[in-house]
Amino acid sequence: MSSKVPSENTEYPDELARLPRGRHGLPAGFVERNQRERLIAAMTAVIGAEGYSEATITATTEAAGVSSRTFYKYFAGLEECFLAAFDAALEELTVVVRSAFGQEREWPEQVAAVLGAALAHLAGDPAVARLLLVEPFVAGPVIAERYKTALEQAVPYMARGRELRGEEASPLPDSTERGLLGAISSLVSRSVRAGDTARLGELAPTLVQFALTPYLGPAEAAARSGRVAAIS
Amino acid sequence: MSPADLLAEWPRWEDDYLRRIDRVTAGHADWADRLRVAAWESARLVRLRSRIAKIVIVEAPSLGRPGQERQLLLIEHLTARIDAWRRDSPGEEEVPISSRWILGVFFAGFYRCLAADKPEAIEADIPGMMFLALSPYRGVEVALAELDRSAEQGGEGS
Numbered sequence: 001m002s003s004k005v006p007s008e009n010t011e012y013p014d015e016l017a018r019l020p021r022g023r024h025g026l027p028a029g030f031v032e033r034n035q036r037e038r039l040i041a042a043m044t045a046v047i048g049a050e051g052y053s054e055a056t057i058t059a060t061t062e063a064a065g066v067s068s069r070t071f072y073k074y075f076a077g078l079e080e081c082f083l084a085a086f087d088a089a090l091e092e093l094t095v096v097v098r099s100a101f102g103q104e105r106e107w108p109e110q111v112a113a114v115l116g117a118a119l120a121h122l123a124g125d126p127a128v129a130r131l132l133l134v135e136p137f138v139a140g141p142v143i144a145e146r147y148k149t150a151l152e153q154a155v156p157y158m159a160r161g162r163e164l165r166g167e168e169a170s171p172l173p174d175s176t177e178r179g180l181l182g183a184i185s186s187l188v189s190r191s192v193r194a195g196d197t198a199r200l201g202e203l204a205p206t207l208v209q210f211a212l213t214p215y216l217g218p219a220e221a222a223a224r225s226g227r228v229a230a231i232s
Numbered sequence: 233m234s235p236a237d238l239l240a241e242w243p244r245w246e247d248d249y250l251r252r253i254d255r256v257t258a259g260h261a262d263w264a265d266r267l268r269v270a271a272w273e274s275a276r277l278v279r280l281r282s283r284i285a286k287i288v289i290v291e292a293p294s295l296g297r298p299g300q301e302r303q304l305l306l307i308e309h310l311t312a313r314i315d316a317w318r319r320d321s322p323g324e325e326e327v328p329i330s331s332r333w334i335l336g337v338f339f340a341g342f343y344r345c346l347a348a349d350k351p352e353a354i355e356a357d358i359p360g361m362m363f364l365a366l367s368p369y370r371g372v373e374v375a376l377a378e379l380d381r382s383a384e385q386g387g388e389g390s
Contacts, residue, residue, distance in 0.1 A: 053296065138293045144347065170376050175360035182340030183364065187332060190307065193293075193300060210333050213367045221368070 018065045036074045036084075038064040043085040048127020052082060052139040082139055083146060089128045090150055096121045107160050108216060112208045112228050114157075116201070119188070123200040126192070133189040151181050161215030176214050184211065204228050235295045238287055242302050245284055249277065250309060263317035264366055268381070270313075271338060271362065275354040278342065282351035289339070290346045311335045334365045 019026065019034060042063035046055045057078055061071050075081040100117035104110045122129040136147035158177040165172070173179075184207055191200055209218075209225035216224065233241075256273045257266040278285040292303040314331040341361045345353045362378035 053294065134293070137290075148347075170373065172376075173360040173363055173379060175357060176364065178344070179337060179341060179360055179364045182344060183333065183336040186336040186340040186343070190304065190332075190336070194304060206330065206333070210330075210368055214364065214372060217372050218368050 032074075035064075035066055035070055037088075039066065039071060039074060039081060040085045040088050043081045044089065044127050044131055047082070047085070047131050047135055051130070052078075052135045052143075055082075057081075079140065079142060082135075082143060085131060086136070086143065086146055089131050092128075093118060093121055093132065101157075107164065108212055108224050111158070111161070111211055112204075112224065115184075115207050115211065116204045116228060119200045119204050119207075122188070122192070123198055126197040129192045129197045129200070133185065133192050137189075151185060152178075154181055158211070161212070164215050172214055180211055180214070235299070239295060239298050239302065242288070245288065246302075246306055246309075249274075250313075252277065253310075253313065257317070261320075261322055263314070263321040264362075264370065266317045267314065267334065267365065268358075268362055268378070271358050272355070274338075274342070275358055278346070278351050278354055282346070285342075285351060286346045286349075289343050307335060307339065330368065333368070337361050337364045 018038075019031060039060060042060050043055070045063055046059050050059070055078060057068060057071055060078070060081065061068050064071075071081070075084065096117050097114045100113040101110050104113045122132070132147075136143045155177045158180060162172060187207065188200060188203065191197065191203065205225045205228045208228045209221045212221035212224055215221075252273060253270050256269050260266045260269060288303065288306065292299040295302075311331045311334075314334050318331065338361050341357050342354055345351060345357065359379045359381055362381070363375045366375040366378060
């Protein structure tokens with residue numbers, strides 16, 4: 001879910017437009033989906049602007065154009081709304097990286113495509129970048145655990161690089177993939193925290209090189225990363 | 233301790249930590265040796281002062297902007313040290329921007345263990361972190377030799 005706050009459109013409501021006042025005859029399912037998604041988008045925008053520690057239900061409902069009563073119809077509290085926003089943003093990012101992954105046949109190019117697409121997506125939406133990469137470290141253990149689980153899902157994809165090392169090569173440490181993903185996420189998160197979200201794409205060649213090095217060796221990894229243009 | 237108290241103590245913790253790192257790494261010429269010694273010393277200090285370490289590495293962002301800024305500053309201080317070690321290392325090429333990667337490998341590793349309240353697990357992970365940090369510069373096979381190094385070989389005085 002992007003961070004775009006719901007716009008008003010009283011003629012034909014799109015998914016995030018405020019519903020017409022009074023009786024509108026829209027299906028109940030549409031109304032529920034509309035309100036919930038507006039709250040999620042509003043939560044994302046509020047977190048992007050204020051951070052989770054400063055976010056309030058009032059700010060979220062005002063941005064969404066719904067009442068607090070409507071908020072509690074969908075979420076028990078702020079943390080649950082944050083989790084929904086996190087899951088929605090992660091799902092959107094997953095669609096982007098799966099598309100990039102599917103356009104390449106070889107694993108090194110798939111890694112490069114995924115990193116490039118992810119960085120471009122995050123650079124284009126600073127609120128989502130903050131929601132996914134910065135606020136989980138502030139927002140408490142439940143959300144931190146969700147972040148950790150999301151990162152773990154990428155481990156099997158990274159581990160495919162081991163097949164490129166050949167049977168004669170010494171085995172890599174078990175911790176290689178988690179270490180790589182942790183370091184990549186740490187670097188990107190640090191850039192977002194430092195206010196460099198718009199320049200995340202510039203990290204692409206460096207991160208591709210480091211991600212590929214344990215599997216291809218530094219020379220081949222550098223050569224492959226040289227084909228990755230910094231994304232602006 | 234309140235967040236304000238924690239932040240007030242931070243400069244003292246940081247100065248003490250950085251002085252220890254400078255002391256234990258001073259006798260080594262090669263930057264990889266310095267990095268290894270610094271990593272083991274950091275792991276030892278985390279084990280001894282795990283509560284402070286968790287505040288600095290895991291909980292700092294929850295202390296608000298001052299906590300986030302202090303953490304970013306500490307990371308920059310450590311990155312600058314790695315840059316200097318590489319610059320001073322005999323035969324080393326010009327330092328690229330990648331000391332940030334080296335620091336990122338260790339920060340992520342320390343964070344993972346501290347967030348899980350397992351500070352004692354960091355020492356077992358140091359060889360794996362050294363492997364990831366050195367691979368881009370020394371090659372994969374040379375970096376894999378880090379897995380055979382123990383605390384006695386990589387700690388203070390080695």
